[in-house]
Amino acid sequence: MSPKSRLYTLVKAWKNKPFQEVRDACGDPWLGLSSQALEEHQSWSKRQAISHEPIFNCKGTKLTGSLFRPLLTATDMQLLRLFMEGLDTIAYWYRSGRFIPGILPVPSHAIASGSYVDAMTELILNSRLPVGLVTIGISSIPESDATGAFKEGLLRLRRLGVLLHFLKFSGSIEELHWVTEMQLEGVHIDMGKIRERQLASDVLSQLRQSTYSPTQIYASNIGLVKDLERASKLIADHSYGSIMMSPVSRHQMLQIDDSRIAKAIFSLHPHPHPNQNGDK
Template sequence: MQLLRLFMEGLDTVAYWYRSGRFIPGILPLPANALARSGYVDAMCELILNSRLPVGLISIGIQTIPEPCIVNACNEGLLRLRRLGILLHCLNFSGGVDELHWIKEMQLEGVHIDMAQIRERDLASDVLSQLRQSPYSPTQIYASNIGLVKDFENASTLIADHSYGGLMMSPVSRHQMLQINDSRIAKAIFSLHPHPNPNLNGDK
């Protein structure tokens, strides 16, 4: 029940942005053992359908690849979610052979690579090339946990499609985000841009 409650809160956050006129996708992390249980998957499918959110706004983040004993059940659960238009992400990619095989088998939409781990050890270039094996692959690389300028350089070397972390922006709540957007500073910056059409007085 705790897992489903957190899942509902995640859906509510995505719906909050959507109702505010912002098409912001959300990644909801889930453990692999929950995805291997049909009861959880049934409940999540019902919650997703009841949310009535557009396709592409909800992603499931798999924290670790499933153990061999539950991999078939987990894959079946993920495929059921994918039929509802849910995108699939691997959140903690470490470069293992088993991870690569599973990512390619499931054709995940996103792979998140921790830049702190890249600093501590080299991730083989052939591993990354396998992630980008086909130009038509749906998999995109996310450089996560960017905390140093060196992490930006590593993300550029990886040719990451997306980057995020504390150096770029510290975590904020959705209410803080709206306050930033509605602040006087934001309005002042916006007012510096010329308006496309003059008003009746001829002013820009």
């Protein structure tokens, strides 16, 4: 065997090793990590699905993260396979020289399940990603009878250096309690729903109760220019939605030019004093 072929074999074995370890550690059939699921994972990666929604700072001048949309509608059988795909994508960006944090939505019942948390822990550890690149997105607060297990699951994930976000914050007292008690790093506010109902100003003040608070505000589902204006009034830290940029493939995410995005976004707003070229 030539040195070149030996190197190829070594690299291929190294690439496949994390997924083999994960299958051995948490391969219960009901978790969805069978051999067939792993094969589907590999073929799906090659298809480059349009499933990563770019997130920018509120002015659109910097790419600040990505939301992995397939996990929003994943079934229990799909959950870990898609979670693996999300981690693999974040690792792909990291290996390509881009530090793009990824938000992976996980349903509350999975976080309250010791088996699911065990499996997610193995996947995160085997990804070998730096702290700050992986974020778990929580869609809802748990049922009262699952509160203890839910807290335990969140704390276990946080010990790995995972960030925690609340994805569908409506401003209720219960949600605010969870955000403040668990010190979540991000709160996502749907701007489409803000059109129908104003968010109480005291809720936002409680979210920003301290200049040292870790919680940042994400304005989601921005589909109109007015939504951008409302996000600005909320003093949102990050924004995403169709008017910012539609979902892209994981390779396309690497091609995003922040300056071009900013120019496209700011062109939506008339400027009182344009220069000779009419730019912002």
